[in-house]
Amino acid sequence: MRTDHSRLCIFPFGGGPRNCIGDQFALMESTVALAILLQKFDVEVRGSPESSVELVSGATINAKNGMWCKLKRRTK
C-alpha cells in the first residue's frame, strides 16, 4: 500500500483534491503498451543513461535529448 509520502515523491498527475482522475488508467495503459512492445522487441540502451540522459521538467518530465536505444525484433 502506498503512503502519502510515496504518493508525493513523483506527481505527474498533480496532487490534492483536483488531481488527475485518469491516473490509474494512464498507468495501466502505459504498462500494457510497454508489455506489447517488449513482446516484439529486445531493447538495448545505447551509452550510459546515468551520465548522458538529462531530464527536463515542463507539463511532463522528459529526457532532454531522448534516450537512445537499439531495438531488435524478437524471433519468438
Ligand code: HEM
Ligand atoms: C499520462 C497521462 C496523463 C497525465 C500525465 C495526466 C496529468 C494530469 C494533470 C497534471 C492534471 C492536473 C492535476 C492537478 O491540477 O493537480 C490532470 C487532470 C485531469 N486529468 Fe489527467 N493525465 C493523464 C491522463 C488522463 C486520462 C487517461 C484521463 C481520463 C481518462 C484524465 C483525466 C483528467 C481529468 C478529468 C482531470 C481534471 C481533474 C479535476 O480537475 O478535478 N487524465 N491530469
